[in-house]
Amino acid sequence: MALTPLDIHNKEFKRSFRGYDEDEVNEFLDQVIKDYEVLIRENKELQNQLNAIQERLDHFSNIEETLSKTIIVAQEAADEVKTNAKKEAQLILKEAEKNADRIINEALSKTRKIAMETEELKKQASIYRTRFRTLIEAQLELLSKEDWTSLERMEVEQP
Template sequence: MRAVGALSTIRRRAISMKVTALEIRQRVFALNFRGYDPAEVDTFLELVASQIEQLMKDNIELRQALAWQQHDLERIRRGEDDWKKALLTVQQVNDDLIQRTQQRAQAILKEAERQAQRMLQAAEKGRQALAHDVHVLTRQKLRLRSQLRSLLEQHLALLEAQEGETEEQGADDGPIAVFDVAEVPQR
């Protein structure tokens, strides 16, 4: 029973403390009359020490690899955050550019509409002025035609009156030209 108690004490101490390969190699056990074979114990302890030494090296390498992986992961996360920030910035710039472009397009469209309205108003004024000018010129043409006809009729009456006087005086003075109203060009 004592051996079992000693074993459980050793297990508890082994669990509670870290044992290095060097400690295992340097461990000395007391010899008693019916004890274990020292060569066998030494061989076993050397095997355990070698395995613990290898496990410790593997553990150190794994911790270093884990540290590098964590470092890489952190760098990737920072890079991802940077990319997210850059993407968000690009999206904001894009949205701002679209908004400014739409505002500029609306301003250009409104200005074009104002210019078109001004041009239509100017064209309408020009059309009205031309219509007025055509009306005035048509009235002037009719008035001038009427005045010309009246003048020609007066001259014709005057000529006919002179012709009558000439016939009364005699044909001594020579031929007088008589114009027919039908021969006067009309416009």
Template sequence: MANDLDLLKVVDVEGVVFSRGLRGYAADEVDEFLDRVADTLQRYSELHATDQMRIRELETAIRENDELKMSLQNALTMAKKTSEDFLVSSQKESEAVLAQAKAKAEGMLADAVAQKTQLLGEIEELRRSKEHFVADAKAAVLRYNMLLDGLQEKKDQ
């Protein structure tokens, strides 16, 4: 394949001059053909330049897309890690809240049991007080009955 130095340019075709021979080609036809070749080369040159520019644009877009892809992958990785960290943190926090609630419930239960024991003790003490009161009241009634009986006997005598 020829390198860029061997390639004909439009000016090469436009500037070519052939020597005239006795039985040469018709000059007008050769000039017309060379003009068409020059125009074609010019068009191919423009297309090539446009293609090269488009290739550079696409290569730039690919690099930018690769950078964006890498950035998005990094963001996704970071979001995943943040999500996992948040999940772990939430689990720890929920376990702490649960443990705190359990400790509070156990404390409330212990307070209720202590209060129940105290109230049962007070009930028992009130029961004994009632029994003493009833016994004292019966004894007082008995004494008053005996006094009344004694007064009745004195009155009867």
């Protein structure tokens, strides 16, 4: 158990014939009491300061821990967003490639169809030209026959 200033104050010493001077011992004890009280008071103040500092330290430790957890959560969220963005970008890229392939295939198909239609039109134009030439040649041949010549004479003579 710790010694208190009251314990020092109430301490009684036995008297002896050749002992110490009682006034001198009392003065010394009074000085010890004063110094001991100052030390106890300072110790309490330091203890209070230490408690306050410990509370602040605990508070800041809690803030640090919270911030660390928040940073970890934010990093995890950022990593997740980054991973999701990469996946989405890959899906968009694959979809774009599919669309590009589809568009190219459609264009090739249309090109082939137009080429076939063009060839068909060329054939039809050739056939039409041949038939038209044949018709004109037949009409020219008809016009160059003697029957027309005799018809022309007849018409001229009758009026």
